[in-house]
Amino acid sequence: MARSESKLDIARRRFLQSAALAGAATTLPSVAKAAPEKETVKIPATDSTLSRGMLPPSTEQLAMEASTPEELSEKFAVGKGLATASSYGSDFMVDVMKSLDLEYVFSVPGSSVLGLHESIVDYGGNRKPELISCLHEESTAAMANGYYKAALKPAAIMCHGTVGLQHAAMNLYNAWCDRVPLIAIFGNTIHAADRLAARDWRHSAQDPVAMVRDFTKWDDQPMSLQSFAESMVRGWKIATTPPMEPVALVVDSTMQEMAVENRDRLTIPRYTPSEPPQGERGAVRETARLLVEADNPVIIADRLARTPDGMRLLVELAEMLNAPVIDLGSRQNMPTTHYLYQTRQGRRLIAEADLILGLEVADFWGETNQVNRADMTFSPRTKAGARLITISVNDLYIKSNYQDFQRYAPVDISVSGDGEATLPTLIEEVKDALSDGRRRALAQKAGRFRKMHADSFEASRQMAAYGWTSSPVSTARLCMEIYDQIKDEDWALVSVGSSEIFVSNWPHRLWAFDEHYRYLGVGGAGGVGYGLPAAVGAALANKALGRFSVNIQCDGDFMFANGALWTAAHHRVPLLTVMHNNRAYAQETMLVQGIANQRRRGVDRAKIGTAIQDPNIDYAKLAEGMGVWSAGPIEDPDKLASALAEAVRVVNSGYPALVDVVTQMR
Numbered sequence: 224m225a226r227s228e229s230k231l232d233i234a235r236r237r238f239l240q241s242a243a244l245a246g247a248a249t250t251l252p253s254v255a256k257a258a259p260e261k262e263t264v265k266i267p268a269t270d271s272t273l274s275r276g277m278l279p280p281s282t283e284q285l286a287m288e289a290s291t292p293e294e295l296s297e298k299f300a301v302g303k304g305l306a307t308a309s310s311y312g313s314d315f316m317v318d319v320m321k322s323l324d325l326e327y328v329f330s331v332p333g334s335s336v337l338g339l340h341e342s343i344v345d346y347g348g349n350r351k352p353e354l355i356s357c358l359h360e361e362s363t364a365a366m367a368n369g370y371y372k373a374a375l376k377p378a379a380i381m382c383h384g385t386v387g388l389q390h391a392a393m394n395l396y397n398a399w400c401d402r403v404p405l406i407a408i409f410g411n412t413i414h415a416a417d418r419l420a421a422r423d424w425r426h427s428a429q430d431p432v433a434m435v436r437d438f439t440k441w442d443d444q445p446m447s448l449q450s451f452a453e454s455m456v457r458g459w460k461i462a463t464t465p466p467m468e469p470v471a472l473v474v475d476s477t478m479q480e481m482a483v484e485n486r487d488r489l490t491i492p493r494y495t496p497s498e499p500p501q502g503e504r505g506a507v508r509e510t511a512r513l514l515v516e517a518d519n520p521v522i523i524a525d526r527l528a529r530t531p532d533g534m535r536l537l538v539e540l541a542e543m544l545n546a547p548v549i550d551l552g553s554r555q556n557m558p559t560t561h562y563l564y565q566t567r568q569g570r571r572l573i574a575e576a577d578l579i580l581g582l583e584v585a586d587f588w589g590e591t592n593q594v595n596r597a598d599m600t601f602s603p604r605t606k607a608g609a610r611l612i613t614i615s616v617n618d619l620y621i622k623s624n625y626q627d628f629q630r631y632a633p634v635d636i637s638v639s640g641d642g643e644a645t646l647p648t649l650i651e652e653v654k655d656a657l658s659d660g661r662r663r664a665l666a667q668k669a670g671r672f673r674k675m676h677a678d679s680f681e682a683s684r685q686m687a688a689y690g691w692t693s694s695p696v697s698t699a700r701l702c703m704e705i706y707d708q709i710k711d712e713d714w715a716l717v718s719v720g721s722s723e724i725f726v727s728n729w730p731h732r733l734w735a736f737d738e739h740y741r742y743l744g745v746g747g748a749g750g751v752g753y754g755l756p757a758a759v760g761a762a763l764a765n766k767a768l769g770r771f772s773v774n775i776q777c778d779g780d781f782m783f784a785n786g787a788l789w790t791a792a793h794h795r796v797p798l799l800t801v802m803h804n805n806r807a808y809a810q811e812t813m814l815v816q817g818i819a820n821q822r823r824r825g826v827d828r829a830k831i832g833t834a835i836q837d838p839n840i841d842y843a844k845l846a847e848g849m850g851v852w853s854a855g856p857i858e859d860p861d862k863l864a865s866a867l868a869e870a871v872r873v874v875n876s877g878y879p880a881l882v883d884v885v886t887q888m889r
């Protein structure tokens with residue numbers, strides 16, 4: 224006892240000396256220095272906020288420094304791999320990650336992933352992969368989701384397999400419904416004999432992934448390092464084969480921490496991506512024939528364009544047929560600037576169509592039927608005899624419990640295959656089926672769609688003018704003021720939360736989404752708590768790609784996972800977040816109003832339980848407290864432009880910024 228106390232004293236003295244040194248050398252950059260210094264700008268107060276490596280060690284750290292490995296083992300139960308060895312299990316795991324060119328691991332630390340954590344930062348040098356510090360496991364999954372959709376490369380998340388996984392679950396489900404691949408690594412202490420402390424028991428499970436198995440494509444709990452290598456490479460391959468989905472690996476803490484004697488005997492299998500499945504040629508040929516024959520074919524695209532190629536191919540197909548495209552917007556499938564982008568005319572076009580082709584549409588039934596909520600009835604939106612054809616991976620892979628497979632849609636031809644991968648064959652078949660005469664006839668249709676496209680844009684422009692000077696700010700004004708500031712950047716709208724309808728779809732009505740990367744869709748399951756962390760993950764990817772990331776952020780969604788802002792500050796992620804602060808769970812306010820109205824009880828009390836007021840939340844202050852440049856709350860729409868312009872400058876200097884705008888409900 225006496226011996227360890229004196230060691231503690233020595234350690235404390237050492238810390239005091241180093242702290243004094245650190246204090247003298249506060250030269251690390253800070254947001255405060257990067258932000259333009261204007262009167263309206265709120266600048267985060269602390270230099271130390273972003274200074275790394277200067278925090279005083281905890282009592283536990285001091286004790287660790289002072290103790291022998293044996294004492295540590297006993298006291299903190301972290302000693303399994305303390306013996307000096309040339310290589311540890313988790314070092315090999317990092318080698319496997321490097322072989323896959325994994326860029327980022329979004330993580331929350333925990334003793335069950337201790338070995339891996341240390342190997343990533345020390346053995347791997349915190350480069351490929353780099354740990355991204357997160358303040359909630361739910362954020363890790365959303366960040367990996369947003370990252371994938373911008374980078375088109377999977378990332379990993381890492382946390383405790385029990386308490387961490389429980390937190391991560393909702394955003395894993397969002398990724399699942401969004402068909403986004405990610406590798407979830409969960410720590411576990413599998414062998415009871417290795418659980419040295421009470422917390423090891425609480426943080427262990429027989430089958431940690433059980434609770435998310437219904438929304439992960441594959442999982443494994445490898446029992447040897449060689450198995451880990453194979454499972455990691457296999458998991459990567461499975462996750463990235465359409466339909467893309469998250470996979471989970473449970474990684475034993477003892478295996479991470481154990482010394483490895485014969486590293487040379489372990490091998491890392493070569494990764495070969497699977498070619499995505501294509502639709503059967505005969506069915507694709509028949510689809511092409513019917514498309515060419517149809518007088519009014521309509522294309523509906525949902526999660527079609529996995530890559531920019533998907534957009535290019537869809538444009539080619541639509542132009543050959545002069546077929547209007549209804550882009551449901553889970554990805555940017557069709558440029559909004561193209562005359563065949565006819566999303567807002569969807570209802571009308573579907574009603575007059577004689578053929579509807581659904582490309583990777585999750586809810587084809589919902590698109591082709593009208594539901595009447597009041598009397599729980601439905602009727603087709605299509606005219607009698609219209610042919611219905613789908614191309615998707617929906618039937619290739621399905622699970623039973625969670626119901627995101629949607630209502631069963633009866634169709635005439637159902638092609639099972641990846642939409643994007645099937646498009647080249649479909650285009651080829653359409654070319655073959657088109658006679659010169661038919662080609663000329665179809666060309667005549669362009670004029671009508673050009674006019675509809677221009678009229679629709681103009682109608683939206685006129686409509687956006689309503690309430691232009693209102694306070695709280697209208698969602699049209701909010702969106703157009705943002706666009707005015709970013710339109711000359713190489714911009715990407717990385718998130719609008721759960722649904723773009725929350726801002727009445729103004730971006731897709733009036734912004735020019737002319738590239739695949741300009742839009743990443745919304746949270747796949749509509750689970751609140753996706754928007755901000757997904758935006759941070761996407762902006763991290765866009766940083767390397769030189770794109771300007773903008774996030775329209777609902778207030779309710781923000782409060783679920785606002786720590787993601789700190790991650791953006793800490794990792795210098797340039798991201799413009801503009802609050803759509805309607806001080807409510809507004810969708811829910813409207814829904815409660817709807818049912819109260821139906822029951823003829825008045826709508827006045829619908830804000831109870833749905834308003835986020837009294838007190839109002841100061842988002843600019845919250846952001847400032849996390850080291851993020853901020854402005855607001857802004858209620859006067861005329862003050863928006865200057866605040867946004869400054870925020871854009873901050874983001875262009877490499878930092879996140881937040882502008883809080885008090886808005887109307889929708």
Ligand SMILES: Cc1ncc(C[n+]2csc(CCOP(=O)(O)OP(=O)(O)O)c2C)c(N)n1
Nearest residue numbers: 725749750751777778779780807808809810
């Ligand atoms: C995790 C989760 N909890 C609850 C809901 C139900 N829900 C749908 S929209 C919504 C309100 C979201 O509020 P906010 O993000 O501020 O957007 P607004 O409705 O105000 O536009 C809620 C609570 C959900 N979709 N996900």
Ligand SMILES: [Mg+2]
Nearest residue numbers: 778779807809
């Ligand atoms: Mg809200």
